[in-house]
Each structure stands twice: as structure tokens, then as C-alpha cells.
Amino acid sequence: xxxxxxxxxxxxxxxxxxxxxxxxxxxxxxxxxxxxxxxxxxxxxxxxxxxxxxxxxxxxxxxxxxxxxxxxxxxxxxxxxxxxxxxxxxxxxxxxxxxxxxxxxxxxxxxx
Amino acid sequence: xxxxxxxxxxxxxxxxxxxxxxxxxxxxxxxxxxxxxxxxxxxxxxxxxxxxxxxxxxxxxxxxxxxxxxxxxxxxxxxxxxxxxxxxxxxxxxxxxxxxxxxxxxxxxxxxxxx
Numbered sequence: 001x002x003x004x005x006x007x008x009x010x011x012x013x014x015x016x017x018x019x020x021x022x023x024x025x026x027x028x029x030x031x032x033x034x035x036x037x038x039x040x041x042x043x044x045x046x047x048x049x050x051x052x053x054x055x056x057x058x059x060x061x062x063x064x065x066x067x068x069x070x071x072x073x074x075x076x077x078x079x080x081x082x083x084x085x086x087x088x089x090x091x092x093x094x095x096x097x098x099x100x101x102x103x104x105x106x107x108x109x110x111x112x
Numbered sequence: 113x114x115x116x117x118x119x120x121x122x123x124x125x126x127x128x129x130x131x132x133x134x135x136x137x138x139x140x141x142x143x144x145x146x147x148x149x150x151x152x153x154x155x156x157x158x159x160x161x162x163x164x165x166x167x168x169x170x171x172x173x174x175x176x177x178x179x180x181x182x183x184x185x186x187x188x189x190x191x192x193x194x195x196x197x198x199x200x201x202x203x204x205x206x207x208x209x210x211x212x213x214x215x216x217x218x219x220x221x222x223x224x225x226x227x
Contacts, residue, residue: 004155031213043202043217056214098212099163103156
């Protein structure tokens with residue numbers, strides 16, 4: 001069974017540009033989560049989808065971030081326009097139930 | 113609000129020595145507690161979890177952790193470190209306040225194992 005995959009693994013963009021991160025969850029997992037780790041700090045929750053619906057987006061930093069989950073399958077996280085403080089590692093996770101979230105390898109975003 | 117404190121951003125041990133990574137949490141309701149490990153260029157992998165029941169939980173690769181409510185702690189231990197244990201370890205908490213869906217992480221502890 002394939003794990004959670006994320007694309008790209010690395011992205012370097014200039015301030016003001018747009019970047020879209022993609023996450024493919026484990027097949028059949030209704031729950032999909034986005035987290036972010038800014039360098040040296042804790043991994044922070046961004047939002048949670050149940051199928052295609054946003055269940056909790058309390059961690060989204062501001063309206064420059066837009067997350068979607070098409071048809072309840074893969075998800076994208078768009079940052080527009082990117083700022084320097086958006087640099088970090090963006091993790092996606094998926095789960096079938098409450099007890100375990102399976103994480104992808106992350107996308108390292110660098111905004112210069 | 114929930115929070116997690118991991119004491120020590122880096123812990124160094126010799127191969128064969130005891131591993132002890134500390135985690136203290138804050139939660140106003142009964143928590144679920146987790147330890148995740150991240151090897152280089154990989155995603156976070158669940159080592160072990162406490163939900164309910166037995167307070168001493170055993171995980172993969174010989175790790176275990178004990179939930180101590182009175183101390184609000186969930187320290188991770190392994191009797192004998194192996195070189196392959198070198199990685200970054202994250203403690204996390206969730207609770208029914210967020211439907212057990214939202215993980216709150218500590219800042220992570222990097223374990224260094226020397227020969």
C-alpha cells in the first residue's frame with residue numbers, strides 16, 4: 001500500500017510568487033491534514049479535511065493560504081503571494097480513524 | 113489550550129546506552145499522546161501512542177513510554193541505543209476538545225548516537 005505522497009519535495013520561490021503544494025493521501029483515508037514546521041520550531045496544525053469538506057482550518061495563518069481537496073482525494077495548498085515567513089516544511093497526513101495519522105515526507109518551501 | 117514541552121533540542125548517547133527523551137504536556141482533558149520519529153528525508157513515523165488503558169505503552173524498535181498523569185509526562189525510553197536510532201523525535205498530544213483530530217507537537221529532540 002502506498003503511503004502519503006507530497007509534491008514537490010523542495011520548492012524555492014521568490015517573495016511575491018505563487019506556489020502550490022500537492023498531497024496524495026493513502027487511498028481510502030477520509031481525513032487529510034496539513035501541518036507546517038518553521039525552522040527550529042514545533043510542527044503546527046494548519047487544517048483538517050474530512051473528504052472534501054474543511055473540518056477545521058483554525059491553524060491557517062492568513063488568507064494568503066488556500067487549501068482545497070478535490071473530490072475528497074488529493075489536496076493542494078496554495079500560497080499566494082508568498083512571503084519570507086512562509087518558508088518551512090509543509091507536511092501532509094491522512095488517517096482512517098482517530099488513533100493514527102500517517103505523514104508524508106514533507107515539502108520544503110524556501111521563499112527568498 | 114494544549115501544549116507540549118520537550119526538554120533538550122539535542123540529546124547525545126553512546127551506542128548501547130539508555131535513551132531517555134522527555135515530554136511534558138498540558139491538557140485540561142484526558143489526552144491522547146504520541147511519539148513520532150523522523151529519519152532524514154522521510155516523513156514522520158508513529159513510534160507509539162497512548163489513548164486509554166495501560167499507561168506503559170510499547171512501540172516499534174524497542175521504544176516504550178509511560179503515561180504519568182500526576183506528572184503530566186510521557187517520556188520515551190529505550191534500554192540500549194543503536195546507531196540506527198539517530199533521528200529527530202516528536203512528542204504530540206490530542207484530545208476530545210478537537211475531536212482527537214488536531215495534533216499539537218513539541219519542538220522535537222534530535223537524538224545523536226555515537227559509537
